[in-house]
Amino acid sequence: MPRSVAAHRGAVVELLTRQAARKGTEELPLLDAIGRALAADLRAPVSLPPFANSQMDGFAVFSADIPDGGAELRVGAPVPAGARPAALERGFAVPIMTGAMLPKGADAVVPIERAVPSVFPAAGAVDALVRLPATAPGTFVRDAGSDIAEGALALAAGTSLGPAQLGLLAALGLTSVEVRSPLRVLLVTTGDEVVEPGNPLVTGKIYDSNGTLLEASMRQAGLEVVRNGISDDDPAGLLDVLRKHTDNGSAVDLVVTTGGVSKGAYEVVRQAMAGEDVEFVPVAMQPGGPQGIGTFNDVPFLGFPGNPVSCLVSFEMFLRPALSEVLGAPRPRQMLPARLAEPLTSPKGKHQVRRGIIENGVVRLEGGAGSHLVHALARSNALIQVPADVTELQAGDEVEVWVL
Numbered sequence: 114m115p116r117s118v119a120a121h122r123g124a125v126v127e128l129l130t131r132q133a134a135r136k137g138t139e140e141l142p143l144l145d146a147i148g149r150a151l152a153a154d155l156r157a158p159v160s161l162p163p164f165a166n167s168q169m170d171g172f173a174v175f176s177a178d179i180p181d182g183g184a185e186l187r188v189g190a191p192v193p194a195g196a197r198p199a200a201l202e203r204g205f206a207v208p209i210m211t212g213a214m215l216p217k218g219a220d221a222v223v224p225i226e227r228a229v230p231s232v233f234p235a236a237g238a239v240d241a242l243v244r245l246p247a248t249a250p251g252t253f254v255r256d257a258g259s260d261i262a263e264g265a266l267a268l269a270a271g272t273s274l275g276p277a278q279l280g281l282l283a284a285l286g287l288t289s290v291e292v293r294s295p296l297r298v299l300l301v302t303t304g305d306e307v308v309e310p311g312n313p314l315v316t317g318k319i320y321d322s323n324g325t326l327l328e329a330s331m332r333q334a335g336l337e338v339v340r341n342g343i344s345d346d347d348p349a350g351l352l353d354v355l356r357k358h359t360d361n362g363s364a365v366d367l368v369v370t371t372g373g374v375s376k377g378a379y380e381v382v383r384q385a386m387a388g389e390d391v392e393f394v395p396v397a398m399q400p401g402g403p404q405g406i407g408t409f410n411d412v413p414f415l416g417f418p419g420n421p422v423s424c425l426v427s428f429e430m431f432l433r434p435a436l437s438e439v440l441g442a443p444r445p446r447q448m449l450p451a452r453l454a455e456p457l458t459s460p461k462g463k464h465q466v467r468r469g470i471i472e473n474g475v476v477r478l479e480g481g482a483g484s485h486l487v488h489a490l491a492r493s494n495a496l497i498q499v500p501a502d503v504t505e506l507q508a509g510d511e512v513e514v515w516v517l
């Protein structure tokens with residue numbers, strides 16, 4: 114009985130949870146922390162904004178100085194951004210620039226466009242007057258701490274740090290941040306037929322796309338990737354590579370291989386793992402059905418199938434979500450409902466993952482179901498999820514898509 118996608122994902126989560134618990138944290142300069150997960154809850158060391166300030170270029174006023182019909186007020190000394198202004202005198206309006214500190218005694222800002230005249234008096238002008246409309250207290254004032262108050266929770270442990278989160282930390286005055294240390298992965302592609310790009314393509318051989326595809330996926334997800342070339346179909350050679358990288362305990366946190374897991378005569382990964390704590394399970398998913406999982410030399414092990422699309426789908430369906438769950442980073446893929454632009458069929462009892470392009474809530478298929486179709490994959494921006502109990506869908510039917 115094949116294992117469900119959810120059950121296999123759960124097994125990958127369990128495998129990584131133990132390993133992640135052994136990893137520590139590290140302090141990094143903000144920009145080096147992009148894509149990492151925050152190690153601990155972080156409280157705001159200062160309030161944002163730190164002081165009440167103006168949201169507009171205009172006049173800071175005491176709202177009670179302006180009756181319903183408006184009033185003519187005397188113009189005081191202007192407040193540029195960055196200055197510490199003197200208190201506002203009653204009956205005065207002071208020119209204030211966006212972001213500048215509100216003078217004590219002021220409680221509202223009237224934008225320059227609503228003033229008559231609607232220009233600031235020239236520098237050095239004396240006895241200038243301005244006519245302003247009535248204004249409710251608080252208008253165009255950004256109160257101190259209205260974004261976040263000092264001591265409040267700024268970001269929770271496990272938050273994935275993207276540009277917005279790092280920008281917040283900078284706004285709070287921080288220059289570095291404590292993040293979870295990344296997992297280091299040994300990625301080994303296998304197969305006698307597979308050659309490194311850049312070499313001549315001898316008849317019967319193909320270039321290794323899995324190595325680049327998966328290393329790129331892993332790096333984007335915040336993993337450190339160790340490579341050791343391509344292993345041929347000799348199990349002893351593959352075992353040597355795996356031992357070299359796992360023997361000294363902490364060298365790698367996870368091993369991922371590609372290929373050699375199905376039912377052929379030369380299944381190098383299956384053969385190498387005979388006698389190890391690794392099982393080969395059929396998962397009710399297409400592509401990416403045959404999966405290896407377990408530990409090698411006490412290090413978590415995942416054996417992805419050899420077809421390139423199967424590799425990407427295995428990564429997106431199992432490893433990436435498990436990393437999100439266990440480490441907090443990367444952020445989970447955005448999942449959207451979309452209408453199918455065309456019909457599709459799906460094998461009975463298997464969760465199918467098709468590739469497609471989503472645009473304005475409609476998703477169209479790119480290429481067929483074949484797991485060798487890397488060109489179609491490269492044109493796609495979404496994975497279309499077809500549940501195991503669905504065998505046919507019509508144009509216009511709603512599906513869930515994961516945005517790549």
Ligand SMILES: Nc1nc2c(c(=O)[nH]1)N[C@H]1C(S)=C(S)[C@@H](COP(=O)(O)OP(=O)(O)OC[C@H]3O[C@@H](n4cnc5c(N)ncnc54)[C@H](O)[C@@H]3O)O[C@H]1N2
Pocket residue numbers: 302303304306307319320321322323324371372373374375376377380400401402403417418419420421423484485
């Ligand atoms: N009799 C059966 N045959 C197959 C079954 C099955 O159930 N019964 N399952 C099929 C499915 S589904 C998949 S997926 C593949 C999985 O095969 P393996 O993991 O053993 O992978 P390989 O046989 O080594 O390769 C499969 C395919 O992918 C190409 N490949 C391999 N490595 C790379 C690489 N690094 N870069 C690019 N392409 C690669 C390889 O040449 C094969 O075409 O098994 C089916 N067969």
Ligand code: MOO
Pocket residue numbers: 398399400401402403418420423483484
């Ligand atoms: O499961 Mo295979 O990965 O369909 O091609």
